[in-house]
Amino acid sequence: MRELRRVATGVWVATARIWSSSTVVVVDDDGAALVVDPGITPAELDGLAAAVAARGWHVVAGLSTHPHWDHVLWSRGLGDVPRLASPAAVAALADDVERGWAEASSAAPGHDRTLFAALTPLGRASRPGADVPLPPPAPGGCRVVVHRAHAPGHLALITRGVLVAGDMLSDQEVPLLDVGPGGDPARAPLDPLGDYRDGLDVLEQAVARYDVDVLVPGHGTVAVGTDMIAERFAADRAYLRALDDAVGTASHTVTDARLADPWVAGEHATQLGLLRARPPTPGG
Ligand SMILES: [Zn+2]
Incomplete structure (x- = not known):
């Protein structure tokens, strides 16, 4: 059973063994629970379901922050409830679900294929740039802001003074741009660096607007x-x-403490290579 740590009234965090991935559970006074990015391995998901049940909570909805395989898993033990994501995220997954399932099967074998990426799109108002409340059955007082950084239709949850950021604002990973499905440059967005800056703007505005004082990144430690x-x-x-400086100047070296991790350094090299191979964007 994974330990659930309280970070604010009604907001609990469990950290997975793989990649320090964060799962967040938002609980109303009546025990109705929203599970955000449930975790990675089948054992972790079952453990989460057991921990939720042991506290007398009942899961009423799930939420996936973005359409990468490690954020769209589910377990029967968590219940047959709507699992919400932005419309752009659902569309991106529909185009790429087999690749995501292959990655999940390789890194965390044993999941139920029928539950993988079975997501319900939020209303059409949930376009990038939007700031909308989560509808029932999600617990009250939950909002999402949507952007394009890191992955199509990436959203952050804001509730009870907490920002659940998905794969953004990590102390362990540098910003990972949307480099296209499987790193396919032909399918990457036109301006992934600009999209990332815009995403940070959207999140920073939300932090100010909603007096956020706890930040939960998808991987890493809570701020x-x-x-x-x-x-x-x-x-x-x-x-x-x-990164932007390094794109134009081959000799420019990016220094960032997070690049000490070999996996992060590899992702950095991949996105630098993609940006260097690109013609400059208009105005960029
Ligand atoms: Zn991701």
């Missing part, structure tokens, strides 16, 4: 307090500036 949250934004903007 508590406005100073620590501001540092996460500053670190990611500094990385994006250095």
Whole structure:
């Protein structure tokens, strides 16, 4: 059973063994629970279901922050409930579900294929740039903001002073741009760097608008307090500036403590290569 840690009233976080992935459970006074990005391995998902049941909570909905395989898993033990995602995320998954399932089967074997990526799109108002409340049966007081950074239709949940950021604002990973499905440059967005900056803007505006003082990244450690949250934004903007400089200057080296991780360094090399192979974007 994974340990659930309380980060705010009604907001609990469990951390997975793989990639320090964060699962968030938002619980109303009556025990109705929203599960965000449930986790990675079948054992972890079953453990989460057991931990939720042991506390007397009942899952009423799921939420996937974005259409990468490790954020669209589910377990029968969590119940047959709507699992929400942005319309753009659902559309992106529909185009690429077999590749995602192959990745899931390789990294975390044993999941139920029929539950993989079985998502319900939020209303059409949930386009990139939107800030909308989550409809029932999700617990009250939950909003999502939608953007295009990292993956199509990426959303963040804001509730009870907490921002659940998905794969953004990590202390362990540099900003990972949307480099296209499977890193296919032909299917990458036109301006992934600009999309990422816009995504950070959307999140930073939401932090100010809703007095957020706890930030839960999809991978890494929770940031508590406005100073620590501001540092996460500053670190990611500094990385994006250095990346942009390195695109135009072959000799420019990006320095960022997070690049000490070999996997992160590899992702950095991939996105730098993609941006260098691109013609400049208009105005960029
Ligand atoms: Zn991701």
